[in-house]
Amino acid sequence: MTDAIAVSGLIKTFGTTRALNGLDLTVRTGEVHGFLGPNGAGKTTTIRVLLGLLRAEAGQVRLLGGDPWREAVRLHRRLAYVPGDVSLWPNLTGGEAVDLLGDLRGGLDGTRRAELLERFRLDPAKRCRTYSKGNRQKVALVAAFASEVELFILDEPTSGLDPLMEAAFQQTVREVSARGATVLLSSHIFSEVEALCSTVSIIRDGVTVESGTLAGLRHLTRTSVTVEAVEPIIGLAALPGVHDLLDEGARARFDVDSERLPEVLRHLAGFEVRSLTSRPPTLEELFMRHYGDAVMEEASR
Amino acid sequence: MSAPASAYAGTGRLIRLALRRDRVQLPVWIVAAVVLAAAGAAAVADEFPDEAGRVTALRGAGSSPAVLLMRGTPVGTDLGALVNFRNLISLLVLAALMSTFAMVRHTRQNEETGRAEMVGAGSVGRHAGLTSALVVVAGADVLLGAALAGTLLGAGMPLDGSLAFGAACAATGLAFAGAAALTAQLFQSSRAANAAAATAVGVDFLVRGVGDALGERAADGIRVIGAWPSWVSPIGWGTHVRPFGEEAWWVLALPLALLAACTAAAFALVDRRDFGAGLIPDRPGPESGSRALLSPIGLAWRLNRGATLGWVAGGALAGAGIGTLGPAVDEAAIGNTGVADLLDQLAGGGGAPLVNTLYAAMMNVFGVLAAGFVVQALLRLRSEEAGGHAEAVLATAVGRVRWVIAHLACAAGGAAALLVAAGAGMGLADAAVGGGTGVGPLVGAGLAQLPAALALAGFVVLVYGTLPRLTVPLAWAGLVASIAFGLLGDVFGLPQAVRDLSPFSHVPALPAAEMTAGPLVALAAVAAALAAAGLALFRRRDLSL
Numbered sequence: 001m002t003d004a005i006a007v008s009g010l011i012k013t014f015g016t017t018r019a020l021n022g023l024d025l026t027v028r029t030g031e032v033h034g035f036l037g038p039n040g041a042g043k044t045t046t047i048r049v050l051l052g053l054l055r056a057e058a059g060q061v062r063l064l065g066g067d068p069w070r071e072a073v074r075l076h077r078r079l080a081y082v083p084g085d086v087s088l089w090p091n092l093t094g095g096e097a098v099d100l101l102g103d104l105r106g107g108l109d110g111t112r113r114a115e116l117l118e119r120f121r122l123d124p125a126k127r128c129r130t131y132s133k134g135n136r137q138k139v140a141l142v143a144a145f146a147s148e149v150e151l152f153i154l155d156e157p158t159s160g161l162d163p164l165m166e167a168a169f170q171q172t173v174r175e176v177s178a179r180g181a182t183v184l185l186s187s188h189i190f191s192e193v194e195a196l197c198s199t200v201s202i203i204r205d206g207v208t209v210e211s212g213t214l215a216g217l218r219h220l221t222r223t224s225v226t227v228e229a230v231e232p233i234i235g236l237a238a239l240p241g242v243h244d245l246l247d248e249g250a251r252a253r254f255d256v257d258s259e260r261l262p263e264v265l266r267h268l269a270g271f272e273v274r275s276l277t278s279r280p281p282t283l284e285e286l287f288m289r290h291y292g293d294a295v296m297e298e299a300s301r
Numbered sequence: 302m303s304a305p306a307s308a309y310a311g312t313g314r315l316i317r318l319a320l321r322r323d324r325v326q327l328p329v330w331i332v333a334a335v336v337l338a339a340a341g342a343a344a345v346a347d348e349f350p351d352e353a354g355r356v357t358a359l360r361g362a363g364s365s366p367a368v369l370l371m372r373g374t375p376v377g378t379d380l381g382a383l384v385n386f387r388n389l390i391s392l393l394v395l396a397a398l399m400s401t402f403a404m405v406r407h408t409r410q411n412e413e414t415g416r417a418e419m420v421g422a423g424s425v426g427r428h429a430g431l432t433s434a435l436v437v438v439a440g441a442d443v444l445l446g447a448a449l450a451g452t453l454l455g456a457g458m459p460l461d462g463s464l465a466f467g468a469a470c471a472a473t474g475l476a477f478a479g480a481a482a483l484t485a486q487l488f489q490s491s492r493a494a495n496a497a498a499a500t501a502v503g504v505d506f507l508v509r510g511v512g513d514a515l516g517e518r519a520a521d522g523i524r525v526i527g528a529w530p531s532w533v534s535p536i537g538w539g540t541h542v543r544p545f546g547e548e549a550w551w552v553l554a555l556p557l558a559l560l561a562a563c564t565a566a567a568f569a570l571v572d573r574r575d576f577g578a579g580l581i582p583d584r585p586g587p588e589s590g591s592r593a594l595l596s597p598i599g600l601a602w603r604l605n606r607g608a609t610l611g612w613v614a615g616g617a618l619a620g621a622g623i624g625t626l627g628p629a630v631d632e633a634a635i636g637n638t639g640v641a642d643l644l645d646q647l648a649g650g651g652g653a654p655l656v657n658t659l660y661a662a663m664m665n666v667f668g669v670l671a672a673g674f675v676v677q678a679l680l681r682l683r684s685e686e687a688g689g690h691a692e693a694v695l696a697t698a699v700g701r702v703r704w705v706i707a708h709l710a711c712a713a714g715g716a717a718a719l720l721v722a723a724g725a726g727m728g729l730a731d732a733a734v735g736g737g738t739g740v741g742p743l744v745g746a747g748l749a750q751l752p753a754a755l756a757l758a759g760f761v762v763l764v765y766g767t768l769p770r771l772t773v774p775l776a777w778a779g780l781v782a783s784i785a786f787g788l789l790g791d792v793f794g795l796p797q798a799v800r801d802l803s804p805f806s807h808v809p810a811l812p813a814a815e816m817t818a819g820p821l822v823a824l825a826a827v828a829a830a831l832a833a834a835g836l837a838l839f840r841r842r843d844l845s846l
C-alpha cells in the first residue's frame with residue numbers, strides 16, 4: 001500500500017523567513033501520526049502545502065498517491081481537514097456550517113452527524129458568531145468526522161476543548177482509526193499524542209529532527225532510574241551512558257542511554273538494592289530534549 | 302444623559318489608541334481633500350482668469366439639470382464661486398465618507414473584532430468607546446475644514462468664503478459622523494453598519510442632486526437655488542451655506558443639530574444593549590443547511606444576500622424617485638429654447654426629449670453605484686481569504702476557479718438586478734406621472750451600464766489574483782479612478798486618452814443617445830479577459846492569510 005502522506009525535502013519561504021527547510025514526513029496508510037514541534041516550527045505550513053493551499057518551492061509532496069497542488073479537488077474528496085484556528089461565517093448556524101463543509105467535501109453521513117453532535121454536546125441551531133472558541137472547534141470536528149473519508153488532517157484540533165470533550169475527541173479518533181482511516185494529528189498536547197498515536201514526527205525550524213514509532217523513539221533515548229540501596233552506591237559515575245547523576249549516598253537518581261541499561265543493572269546487582277524504579281522518557285521529555293537543546297544553543301550564542 | 306462620570310473613564314486612553322491606529326488613514330483623507338481643493342483653485346484661476354469666461358461657462362453648465370445634479374448649484378461668478386461649483390460637492394461627499402468609515406472603525410468594528418473587549422475589560426467606562434470615537438472623528442472633521450479653508454485662503458480666495466467652504470465640509474462630515482455613530486449601534490457587523498451609512502451618503506447625494514436639478518434660476522441667469530429636496534439632505538445643507546456667494550452661516554446649525562440628535566440616540570442605545578449585540582438579538586436558526594446553501598454559489602449568495610437585497614430595493618426606490626421628476630423637468634425647459642438646445646447638444650444632437658437627458662445622467666450614477674456594488678461584493682473574496690473561511694472551503698472538494706466564479710456570479714447578478722430595478726422604478730414612476738419614456742427603454746438603459754461594472758469586476762479579480770494583500774485599496778482606487786477619469790474627466794480637464802481608460806467613458810448615454818452595441822461588447826470582452834487573467838494568477842499563487 002502506498003503511504004498516505006509522503007513528503008521529502010520540502011522547502012517553503014515567506015519573504016525572508018524560511019518556514020520549511022527540507023522537511024520530511026511520512027505517514028503510512030492506516031496509522032495515527034503525531035506531528036509535533038514548537039510554535040513556529042512549520043506544522044501549519046506543512047499542512048497547508050499538503051492541502052494545496054500553499055505551493056511547495058522544492059521537494060516531493062505526495063498525498064494519497066497524488067499531487068496536492070495539481071489534483072487538489074480530486075484529493076480533497078478523500079480527506080477532511082480541521083484547521084487550528086477555526087473561523088466560521090458569523091451569520092450561519094453551527095448546523096448549517098457542518099452541512100456546508102461536509103457537503104462541499106462530497107457528503108455527510110446523517111446518522112453519524114447526529115451522533116457526533118450529541119457526543120460533542122453542540123447546539124446546531126446557534127449562530128456561529130455566538131459560539132465560544134471550543135464550540136467553534138467542535139463544529140469543525142463534527143463536520144470532519146461525519147464524513148466517510150480515508151484521511152483526516154487535524155491541526156491542533158483540541159485547542160480550547162474541555163477535558164470531557166478531549167475524551168470525546170480521542171474516542172472519535174479511535175473509531176475512525178479502527179475503520180482504517182489515516183490521521184495526521186498536529187498537537188501540543190503530549191498526553192493526547194501518547195494516547196492516540198503509534199508514530200510521531202518532531203520538527204523544529206522547518207526540519208524533521210525525529211521520526212518513528214513512539215516505542216522506537218523511546219528506545220533511542222534515555223531512561224530515568226531511581227535506585228535505593230542499604231549501603232552507598234558507588235561507581236555509577238564511571239559507567240558509560242550514565243547522565244545527570246544525583247548521588248545521595250544510598251540513593252541515586254540518573255538517566256541512562258537506553259542501550260546501556262543492561263550494564264548499569266549488572267553493576268547495581270552488586271549492591272543490596274531496596275527499591276528500583278525505571279521509567280521510559282515521556283513524549284514531553286523527548287520533545288523537551290530536542291527543543292531544549294535549541295534553547296540552550298541560542299542562550300549560549 | 303444620566304450616566305455616571307465613571308462611564309467615561311479611560312476615554313483619553315482610547316482616544317490615543319484610536320489616533321495611533323489612524324495615524325495614516327485620516328491624514329490621507331485630509332491630504333486628499335486639500336489636494337483636490339488646491340487643484341480646483343489652481344485650475345479655475347488658470348482656465349477662467351476673466352469674469353466673462355466664467356459667466357459663459359456657468360450659464361452653459363447651470364442650464365443643464367444633469368450638470369446641476371452632479372455638480373450642485375452655481376452661487377456667483379467670481380473665482381471662489383467657480384471653485385465651489387467644481388469641488389464643493391465632491392469635498393462634501395469626501396468628508397461624509399471619511400467620517401462614516403472612521404466612526405464605524407472605532408466603534409462597531411472594534412467591538413466585533415473583540416479589540417474593544419480587551420480594552421473594555423480594563424478600567425474603561427461604558428461610554429468611553431463611543432465618546433473617544435466621536436472626539437477623534439469630530440477632530441478630524443474640524444481639521445479637514447480648517448485645512449480646506451487655509452488652502453483656499455492661501456490660493457488667494459476671500460476670507461469669509463474660504464471659512465464658509467471649510468465650515469460647510471466640516472459640518473457635513475460631523476452630520477455623517479453622527480449618522481454612522483447611530484448605524485454602528487443598530488447593526489451587529491461593521492460591514493452592515495458601513496453599508497448602511499455609505500448608502501445614506503449615496504441616497505443623500507441623489508436627493509440633493511434632484512433638488513438642485515429642479516432648482517430655480519435667479520434673474521441673472523447664473524445663480525441657482527436648489528429646490529426643497531436639497532433641504533432635507535445634509536450634503537444639500539453644505540451647498541446651502543453658499544460659500545463665495547451670499548454666505549448663509551445659519552445653515553451650519555442644521556448638520557450640527559443632526560449630529561446632536563444622532564449622538565444622543567447612540568448613547569441611549571449604548572446604555573440599553575449588551576456588549577457585541579445589535580438592537581435585534583440573535584435567535585436560534587435552522588439546525589441543518591438547506592439545499593440552497595450547500596454549494597459555493599449558495600454560500601456566496603448567502604453572504605451577499607442582505608447587501609444585495611438592500612441595494613436592489615434602494616435602486617428601485619431611487620429610480621422611482623427620479624422617474625416622478627420627468628414631466629417637471631420638461632415643463633421647466635418649455636419657453637427656454639436656449640436650454641433645450643444645449644441639452645440637445647449634450648445628448649448627442651439626436652433631438653432627444655429633454656427628460657431623457659436627465660434620465661441618461663441618472664443612469665450614469667446608477668452605473669457607478671452598480672460598479673461600487675460589484676467591487677464591495679468581490680472584496681468578499683479577500684475578506685473570506687484573510688478571515689480563514691476560504692481555507693476551510695478550499696480544503697474541501699471545491700476548486701479555486703469554481704469558488705471565485707461563484708462570487709463573480711453573485712456580484713454580476715446583483716449588479717444586473719440593481720440596474721434593472723433602477724430602470725424599472727424610473728420607467729414605472731415616469732409612466733405613473735404621465736411621462737412617455739417607457740419601462741423597456743429605461744431597463745435597457747440600466748442594463749447598458751452593466752458591462753462597465755463588469756469591467757471593474759474583471760479588474761478586481763485581476764488585482765486579487767496578483768496582489769491579495771493590496772486588493773482592498775487597489776479595488777477602491779480602481780473605482781475612484783474610473784469615476785474621476787470617466788465622469789469627472791471634464792472637471793479635471795483630462796485629455797481624452799486618459800478619460801478613455803475609464804469604463805464609464807464608453808457607456809452610451811441611454812435613453813438620450815442612440816444605442817451602440819460596439820463599446821458594450823468591447824467592455825464585456827475586457828471584463829472577461831481581465832477576470833480570466835486574474836483567475837489564472839489566483840490558481841498559481843499561495844493562499845495568503
Ligand SMILES: Nc1ncnc2c1ncn2[C@@H]1O[C@H](COP(=O)(O)OP(=O)(O)OP(=O)(O)O)[C@@H](O)[C@H]1O
Nearest residue numbers: 014017019037038039040041042043044045046846
Ligand atoms: N503567510 C506567512 N507569511 C510569513 N511568514 C509566515 C506565514 N505563514 C507562516 N509563516 C512563518 O513560518 C513559520 C512556520 O509557521 P507555522 O504556522 O507553520 O508554525 P506552526 O508549527 O504551525 O506553529 P504553531 O505551533 O504556533 O501553530 C513561522 O516562523 C511563521 O512566522
Ligand SMILES: [Mg+2]
Nearest residue numbers: 043044045084
Ligand atoms: Mg500552527
